[in-house]
Amino acid sequence: MTTASTAPVFAALGDPHRQQLIMMLARGGAASASSLAPSLPVSRQAVDRHLRVLTGAGLLERRRSGRQVLYSVRRAELDRSADWLRELADGWDKRLSAIKESAEGTGQAPALEKNPTDK
Amino acid sequence: MTTASTAPVFAALGDPHRQQLIMMLARGGAASASSLAPSLPVSRQAVDRHLRVLTGAGLLERRRSGRQVLYSVRRAELDRSADWLRELADGWDKRLSAIKESAEGTGQAPALEKNPTDK
DNA sequence: TTGATCTGCAATGAAAGTGTTGCACTTTGC
DNA sequence: GCAAAGTGCAACACTTTCATTGCAGATCAA
Structure with a gap:
């Protein structure tokens, strides 16, 4: 069965800022930390750390596009x-x-x- | 829309011990912290705190039965x-x-x- | 009432999470 | 080459979480 492997996913979704970020990505499409940061009351670095947490949980995908790094939702x-x-x-x-x-x-x-x- | 009100729920589910507890309750029915504690590698008090976190998130229900306190799952x-x-x-x-x-x-x-x- | 069982709570310490600032590095366009 | 824009990363402070121990209080059976 699906045991505790979903725990990191829920932990990642357990933060309001991260929920907001993943909702923005789901609705607005892929985006970079820099472009998302102005919508949250925290720094660009903090947003990037949140995005990395979500990525680490398997919820997001990172890919480079020119000089920026775009995050997008992994539906699976x-x-x-x-x-x-x-x-x-x-x-x-x-x-x-x-x-x-x-x-x-x-x-x-x-x-x-x-x-x-x-x- | 459902905004950040689910964050506490996910945060509660983000801990492996708490996942284990809620699975035990879903499968075995209502139980007390004392009866659940032997199945986890932590103390009775730690288990009770986890159960209270889950209760605080709305995932469990507490009710007294004689000298013990029983927790059960809230499906909603x-x-x-x-x-x-x-x-x-x-x-x-x-x-x-x-x-x-x-x-x-x-x-x-x-x-x-x-x-x-x-x- | 007494003893056993179960819960409630406080104090403590270790660890992890959150957010900040500052600076270095890479890429792009001129 | 040079400047601007974007990312990467480390150090730091602060707060929260996790788990422990110890003890007090409540409940039940005899």
Whole structure:
């Protein structure tokens, strides 16, 4: 399964400035740190560091174009993380269904209160 | 639109231990910090703090049951974050389509290189 | 009431993240 | 070559996060 490999992606998306940057890139197309910086209340260097964090998480792509470096969105990684969330939610849904069924069968409160890890 | 309100959720999901905890809760049902702690290589207090972070992000629900406190998954918040990701990916897709269309019309490389924020 | 179990909270320290400034380097156009 | 524009990187301060230990308080069963 998709274990903890999505953690860096979520960590990267966990910063408001980085969210803003990736939204700007998704809507406006590829852009450089210098061109994005004026839209944020931080320095050009700080923006570049954020973009590198996003790139490191696999969410962005870097490529050189003349004297500037352009960042653009990598959709695959977005999809992967969305899938992880969906699987998590579905797992929880199955759990709820199983509990409901069990409750209907026995007529009493199910194993929700039970510890999954007794030692 | 869903702006930066999902940032705390992603930040909460950005830690491997917290991912592990929420997966355990989704699969095993509600549980307390004490019962979850033996499955992780950290102390009971550390686990409780992680669970509180997840709760603060809206991902978990706390309720008292006798002498223990049980945490369980709140599906709504998972869905909200998954939606945010999907919108982001879709936005990028639309952008790509527009570029492709523009390229077909003019017969040359489109605005991918252009800065969206000129100042 | 007593003892065992579980939670709540404070203090502490190590580590990582965020943002800044300053400067060097590369590329481009004249 | 020279200047302008853009990127790369290092040092620094500040804040936050992660995890620990220790102890107090609450709850339950006998």
